[in-house]
Amino acid sequence: xxxxxxxxxxxxxxxxxxxxxxxxxxxxxxxxxxxxxxxxxxxxxxxxxxxxxxxxxxxxxxxxxxxxxxxxxxxxxxxxxxxxxxxxxxxxxxxxxxxxxxxxxxxxxxxxxxxxxxxxxxxxxxxxxxxxxxxxxxxxxxxxxxxxxxxxxxxxxxxxxxxxxxxxxxxxxxxxxxxxxxxxxxxxxxxxxxxxxxxxxxxxxxxxxxxxxxxxxxxxxxxxxxxxxxxxxxxxxxxxxxxxxxxxxxxxxxxxxxxxxxxxxxxxxxxxxxxxxxxxxxxxxxxxxxxxxxxxxxxxxxxxxxxxxxxxxxxxxxxxxxxxxxxxxxxxxxxxx
Numbered sequence: 612x613x614x615x616x617x618x619x620x621x622x623x624x625x626x627x628x629x630x631x632x633x634x635x636x637x638x639x640x641x642x643x644x645x646x647x648x649x650x651x652x653x654x655x656x657x658x659x660x661x662x663x664x665x666x667x668x669x670x671x672x673x674x675x676x677x678x679x680x681x682x683x684x685x686x687x688x689x690x691x692x693x694x695x696x697x698x699x700x701x702x703x704x705x706x707x708x709x710x711x712x713x714x715x716x717x718x719x720x721x722x723x724x725x726x727x728x729x730x731x732x733x734x735x736x737x738x739x740x741x742x743x744x745x746x747x748x749x750x751x752x753x754x755x756x757x758x759x760x761x762x763x764x765x766x767x768x769x770x771x772x773x774x775x776x777x778x779x780x781x782x783x784x785x786x787x788x789x790x791x792x793x794x795x796x797x798x799x800x801x802x803x804x805x806x807x808x809x810x811x812x813x814x815x816x817x818x819x820x821x822x823x824x825x826x827x828x829x830x831x832x833x834x835x836x837x838x839x840x841x842x843x844x845x846x847x848x849x850x851x852x853x854x855x856x857x858x859x860x861x862x863x864x865x866x867x868x869x870x871x872x873x874x875x876x877x878x879x880x881x882x883x884x885x886x887x888x889x890x891x892x893x894x895x896x897x898x899x900x901x902x903x904x905x906x907x908x909x910x911x912x913x914x915x916x917x918x919x920x921x922x923x924x925x926x927x928x929x930x931x932x933x934x935x936x937x938x939x940x941x942x943x944x945x946x947x948x
Contacts, residue, residue: 630669631663631669634663635664642660642664685715687740688705688741690718695864696866697864700894700911708915717733719733734756734761740925742763742766743765744766744767762776762922764921767780769935774929782891782940783815783816788941789907790824794829796948800858802851805834816891835850839867841866841869844870844874852878858887860887866890869902869904872947883946883948888905888947903945904946905946907940908940910940913938
């Protein structure tokens with residue numbers, strides 16, 4: 612009887628091209644040609660090599676093959692706040708488009724203090740590009756990307772740096788559009804639920820709202836800080852509605868607006884009869900019949916399409932001037948305004 616302690620169990624190692632070459636009795640270069648479309652190799656030899664490779668579980672090293680052609684096909688995506696429904700929808704669409712182009716994303720969470728270390732680590736890989744989704748990145752990291760020749764595309768905020776391309780919603784204009792709709796409907800007492808202070812999207816949306824109120828001879832009655840979450844919107848709206856008589860509540864994103872709508876209903880305030888609630892982004896949840904939220908659409912598909920286009924342009928011409936594309940938002944009327 613064999614004692615299990617005498618059995619040496621080794622982890623299986625990746626089968627290499629040289630292993631296949633030895634087993635098939637051919638050269639290492641023949642194995643490479645057998646898996647490279649368009650290269651010459653005797654048909655019988657190609658068939659034999661592929662049969663041996665399949666039997667041994669061999670897979671060509673796509674990264675090494677790509678680097679020979681100057682591309683790794685790896686794209687790092689700094690995903691921002693994945694607790695945000697809009698960021699989740701954006702990243703999901705982006706990953707699908709990258710995969711369709713045979714690009715393979717490496718996702719980096721932007722929500723904690725390990726982010727900087729993670730980015731430094733991922734920059735050790737031969738990236739085709741780094742896509743920044745919202746959030747913020749230290750200027751030193753932007754400079755490092757530029758020095759090592761990694762193209763960067765920022766979506767959601769504008770990064771002013773050489774070789775960095777940007778896609779950003781016209782946030783102030785979106786808020787102006789929503790504010791005009793509410794002013795035209797006779798609303799006069801406005802409140803605002805903001806997002807995180809560090810995010811330019813929130814400040815841009817606030818400035819657009821205030822601009823229209825000024826033009827109409829109105830002022831922003833009250834505002835509260837938020838975190839772009841349903842819970843934060845709920846808590847902020849409850850405080851604002853307890854302390855002020857408002858007939859319009861503009862929120863810096865849809866999650867906050869859904870929280871605000873829930874708070875208003877809990878407090879017995881009729882929406883939209885006594886209070887208009889408007890969000891920003893047009894996430895999927897905003898369309899649910901339960902909420903039927905009036906909002907400003909920040910179109911995900913268009914933003915992703917523009918990011919992919921900029922990526923293609925940058926890879927084709929690495930030395931081209933930086934480019935910024937601004938996305939036009941539009942109002943989506945539903946049942947809360």
